[in-house]
Amino acid sequence: MREIKFKITNAEEGAAFAVHIIPKSIKNEVVGKYGDALKIRLTASTAKGTANDKLIDFISKKLSIEPGKVEIAAGQESAEKMVVVVGMTPTQVESLLLS
Secondary structure, eight states: OOOOOOOEEEOSSEEEEEEEEEOSOSSOEEEEEETTEEEEEOSSOSGGGHHHHHHHHHHHHHHTSOGGGEEEEEOTTSSEEEEEEETOOHHHHHHHHTO
16 A cells, blocks of 8 residues: 555544545545545535544544544534544554555
Protein backbone atom coordinates (compact mmCIF):
# COMPACT_ATOMS: atom_id res chain seq x y z
CA MET A 1 0.00 0.00 0.00
CA ARG A 2 1.22 3.49 -0.75
CA GLU A 3 2.34 5.63 2.15
CA ILE A 4 -0.26 8.09 3.42
CA LYS A 5 0.64 10.59 6.13
CA PHE A 6 -1.94 12.64 7.96
CA LYS A 7 -1.90 14.58 11.20
CA ILE A 8 -3.16 12.51 14.12
CA THR A 9 -2.74 13.60 17.72
CA ASN A 10 -3.40 12.46 21.26
CA ALA A 11 -6.82 13.48 22.55
CA GLU A 12 -7.83 13.46 26.19
CA GLU A 13 -9.21 9.93 25.92
CA GLY A 14 -7.74 8.64 22.65
CA ALA A 15 -6.79 9.95 19.21
CA ALA A 16 -8.02 12.92 17.17
CA PHE A 17 -7.63 13.58 13.46
CA ALA A 18 -9.11 15.66 10.66
CA VAL A 19 -11.12 14.01 7.90
CA HIS A 20 -12.14 15.35 4.50
CA ILE A 21 -15.07 13.39 3.12
CA ILE A 22 -16.16 12.93 -0.48
CA PRO A 23 -19.87 12.02 -0.41
CA LYS A 24 -21.85 10.06 -3.00
CA SER A 25 -18.90 7.85 -3.93
CA ILE A 26 -19.05 4.35 -5.35
CA LYS A 27 -17.64 2.76 -2.19
CA ASN A 28 -16.46 3.63 1.31
CA GLU A 29 -12.68 3.85 1.41
CA VAL A 30 -9.64 5.76 2.62
CA VAL A 31 -8.13 7.31 -0.51
CA GLY A 32 -5.31 9.51 0.67
CA LYS A 33 -4.63 12.82 2.22
CA TYR A 34 -6.17 16.28 1.89
CA GLY A 35 -3.83 18.79 3.51
CA ASP A 36 -3.32 17.42 7.05
CA ALA A 37 -6.60 15.50 6.85
CA LEU A 38 -7.35 11.92 5.92
CA LYS A 39 -9.46 11.81 2.73
CA ILE A 40 -12.33 9.30 2.86
CA ARG A 41 -14.87 8.49 0.17
CA LEU A 42 -18.37 7.64 1.43
CA THR A 43 -21.37 6.22 -0.41
CA ALA A 44 -23.76 8.38 1.63
CA SER A 45 -24.91 11.88 0.74
CA THR A 46 -24.56 14.81 3.09
CA ALA A 47 -28.34 15.16 3.50
CA LYS A 48 -29.79 14.72 6.99
CA GLY A 49 -26.47 13.69 8.53
CA THR A 50 -26.28 10.38 6.67
CA ALA A 51 -22.63 10.99 5.77
CA ASN A 52 -21.82 11.52 9.45
CA ASP A 53 -23.48 8.23 10.37
CA LYS A 54 -21.71 6.42 7.51
CA LEU A 55 -18.35 7.93 8.52
CA ILE A 56 -18.75 6.74 12.12
CA ASP A 57 -19.81 3.30 10.92
CA PHE A 58 -16.92 3.08 8.43
CA ILE A 59 -14.26 4.16 10.95
CA SER A 60 -15.60 1.90 13.71
CA LYS A 61 -15.53 -1.12 11.36
CA LYS A 62 -11.99 -0.33 10.16
CA LEU A 63 -10.85 -0.05 13.79
CA SER A 64 -12.95 -3.02 15.03
CA ILE A 65 -14.54 -0.97 17.80
CA GLU A 66 -18.05 0.03 18.82
CA PRO A 67 -19.50 3.01 16.90
CA GLY A 68 -20.00 4.77 20.25
CA LYS A 69 -16.22 5.13 20.57
CA VAL A 70 -16.04 7.27 17.41
CA GLU A 71 -17.22 10.87 17.67
CA ILE A 72 -17.40 13.73 15.21
CA ALA A 73 -16.17 16.54 17.43
CA ALA A 74 -16.47 19.30 14.82
CA GLY A 75 -17.73 19.79 11.29
CA GLN A 76 -21.05 17.97 11.50
CA GLU A 77 -22.35 19.96 8.52
CA SER A 78 -19.11 20.19 6.56
CA ALA A 79 -16.88 17.99 4.43
CA GLU A 80 -14.10 18.91 6.87
CA LYS A 81 -14.54 17.07 10.16
CA MET A 82 -12.60 16.46 13.35
CA VAL A 83 -12.94 12.86 14.51
CA VAL A 84 -12.08 11.56 17.98
CA VAL A 85 -11.58 7.87 18.67
CA VAL A 86 -11.84 6.97 22.35
CA GLY A 87 -9.62 4.30 23.88
CA MET A 88 -7.01 3.98 21.13
CA THR A 89 -3.63 5.58 20.61
CA PRO A 90 -2.84 7.61 17.49
CA THR A 91 -0.44 4.85 16.38
CA GLN A 92 -3.14 2.17 16.65
CA VAL A 93 -5.70 4.29 14.78
CA GLU A 94 -3.28 5.22 12.00
CA SER A 95 -2.14 1.63 11.52
CA LEU A 96 -5.68 0.22 11.27
CA LEU A 97 -7.14 3.00 9.12
CA LEU A 98 -4.36 2.71 6.57
CA SER A 99 -4.32 -1.08 6.37
